[in-house]
Amino acid sequence: xxxxxxxxxxxxxPWCYIGKRRFxxxxxxxxxxxxxxxxxxxxxxDPTLPEHDxxxxxxxxxxAKGMPRQQVEQMLEHVAxxxxxxxxxxxxxxxxxxxSRKAHRVLQLAKAADAADGxxxxxxxxxxxxAAHFEGAxxxxxxxVLARLATEAGLDEDEARAAVDSEELDSAVDxxxxxxxxxxxxxxPFFVFDNKYGVSGAQPPEVxxxxxxxxxAEQAPKLITIDGEAGDAxxxxxx
Amino acid sequence: xxxxxxxxxxxxxPWCYIGKRRFxxxxxxxxxxxxxxxxxxxxxxDPTLPEHDxxxxxxxxxxAKGMPRQQVEQMLEHVAxxxxxxxxxxxxxxxxxxxSRKAHRVLQLAKAADAADGxxxxxxxxxxxxAAHFEGAxxxxxxxVLARLATEAGLDEDEARAAVDSEELDSAVDxxxxxxxxxxxxxxPFFVFDNKYGVSGAQPPEVxxxxxxxxxAEQAPKLITIDGEAGDAxxxxxx
Numbered sequence: 001x002x003x004x005x006x007x008x009x010x011x012x013x014p015w016c017y018i019g020k021r022r023f024x025x026x027x028x029x030x031x032x033x034x035x036x037x038x039x040x041x042x043x044x045x046d047p048t049l050p051e052h053d054x055x056x057x058x059x060x061x062x063x064a065k066g067m068p069r070q071q072v073e074q075m076l077e078h079v080a081x082x083x084x085x086x087x088x089x090x091x092x093x094x095x096x097x098x099x100s101r102k103a104h105r106v107l108q109l110a111k112a113a114d115a116a117d118g119x120x121x122x123x124x125x126x127x128x129x130x131a132a133h134f135e136g137a138x139x140x141x142x143x144x145v146l147a148r149l150a151t152e153a154g155l156d157e158d159e160a161r162a163a164v165d166s167e168e169l170d171s172a173v174d175x176x177x178x179x180x181x182x183x184x185x186x187x188x189p190f191f192v193f194d195n196k197y198g199v200s201g202a203q204p205p206e207v208x209x210x211x212x213x214x215x216x217a218e219q220a221p222k223l224i225t226i227d228g229e230a231g232d233a234x235x236x237x238x239x
Numbered sequence: 240x241x242x243x244x245x246x247x248x249x250x251x252x253p254w255c256y257i258g259k260r261r262f263x264x265x266x267x268x269x270x271x272x273x274x275x276x277x278x279x280x281x282x283x284x285d286p287t288l289p290e291h292d293x294x295x296x297x298x299x300x301x302x303a304k305g306m307p308r309q310q311v312e313q314m315l316e317h318v319a320x321x322x323x324x325x326x327x328x329x330x331x332x333x334x335x336x337x338x339s340r341k342a343h344r345v346l347q348l349a350k351a352a353d354a355a356d357g358x359x360x361x362x363x364x365x366x367x368x369x370a371a372h373f374e375g376a377x378x379x380x381x382x383x384v385l386a387r388l389a390t391e392a393g394l395d396e397d398e399a400r401a402a403v404d405s406e407e408l409d410s411a412v413d414x415x416x417x418x419x420x421x422x423x424x425x426x427x428p429f430f431v432f433d434n435k436y437g438v439s440g441a442q443p444p445e446v447x448x449x450x451x452x453x454x455x456a457e458q459a460p461k462l463i464t465i466d467g468e469a470g471d472a473x474x475x476x477x478x
Contacts, residue, residue: 010473013473013478014473014478015471015472015473015478016473018471019472045473045474045475046475061477065476065477067477075477075478079471079478082471183462184462184464186474187472187473187474188472188473188474189472190472192462195462196462196463197462197463197464197465198462198463198464198465199464199465199470200464200465200470200472201470201471201472202470202471202472203465203470207465211465223422223423223431223434223435223436223437224435224436224437225423225436225437225438225439226436226437226438226439226442226446226450231438231439231440231441231442232254232257232258232318232321232440232441233254233258233426233427233428233429233439233440233441234249234252234253234254234255234284234426234427235284235425235426235427236284236285236426237304238300238304238306238314239252239253239254239314239318
């Protein structure tokens with residue numbers, strides 16, 4: 001048995017980190033957790049962002065999304081409370097608004113490395129990027145930051161630096177986004193189990209646990225024998 | 240997409256050859272036939288047979304199975320008529336009663352070779368063994384016959400000769416038989432599709448065609464989205 005989970009997710013996406021924790025909580029108590037293979041898929045909520053944006057998160061959301069300032073502040077407070085509930089300390093005041101494209105390219109490098117050697121660099125890097133962005137007030141479009149986080153996650157530093165501007169890895173990012181569009185992903189995080197069940201948003205761990213159990217149960221072989229009129233066969237006692 | 244078909248079958252099994260033809264007929268008109276992977280699994284209807292048995296098929300069945308001679312003759316006539324309907328010319332008068340164990344070991348060698356290089360020796364050898372036994376009046380427990388058929392099917396002659404008495408390949412035969420017992424195979428041929436649907440006996444091609452279509456349809460991704468109350472997510476217009 002092997003359960004396939006694909007997760008579309010951005011880095012600049014507060015619910016994605018919360019959703020990651022809730023999924024991990026469900027996974028930790030799932031008996032067949034060793035059989036679950038997670039594939040992180042790139043998604044960009046705002047591909048139009050400049051590489052580095054000097055506005056605060058509140059200013060950015062207020063201006064770019066045309067939302068009232070008070071509503072943005074309430075939304076961020078709601079998000080931060082939920083994050084705290086998962087043990088995450090969001091720092092929206094210090095957050096560096098930045099385009100996540102380069103970070104996604106490095107994540108694609110991690111995916112390729114994991115595919116080649118069965119490692120888990122992608123999850124480590126995804127975790128590090130989310131922590132750096134939401135808790136560490138780091139600039140996730142800065143090459144030095146990316147090189148450091150990638151190296152700590154187990155990637156080769158030179159390869160990580162080259163990945164930042166790699167056209168090939170950029171195409172892999174586009175591929176993930178196109179695949180997401182194809183299956184109807186309109187917001188992130190978005191979880192797809194065995195190409196069969198989709199979970200939209202940072203749902204409670206119980207929802208993820210239930211879907212994992214359902215998928216596992218449906219994988220168990222239930223042999224249905226079809227016997228028509230002409231099922232001639234040979235057995236130990238003759239034909 | 241890839242459709243997995245496992246076929247438990249013996250060589251000394253007249254309905255197995257007929258069932259093979261009927262399955263092949265269904266496969267030939269199945270649009271996604273290139274995606275179907277067939278695994279031949281060993282099964283022995285009579286493991287107690289001596290290597291070479293000098294009785295005729297009618298004598299063997301009459302004596303060994305305790306069936307009235309007339310009933311045996313009628314049964315063989317019925318089988319031969321069905322075989323003729325699939326273009327097969329069964330020669331029960333010339334048939335050499337023999338234990339199929341050695342032939343199964345060589346089939347296991349073919350399976351290992353195919354697994355290594357993606358070839359199709361197993362199907363070629365299975366076909367050749369059935370033809371040799373039911374149409375060619377050949378002794379399928381004879382090392383020379385086995386070596387010749389294996390070589391014609393694409394195997395290395397020395398490896399084929401070694402396979403005839405290989406303990407390792409004998410264990411593989413036992414493994415197939417044990418797996419069959421586990422899923423409830425009580426007669427052959429027995430077809431299992433995607434570990435999900437079983438077809439017992441040499442059913443008409445229409446039955447196989449229907450199961451192939453069902454399995455293909457069930458493999459097509461039908462994404463079901465689960466949205467509870469707390470599906471917080473971020474989209475292009477905010478979180």
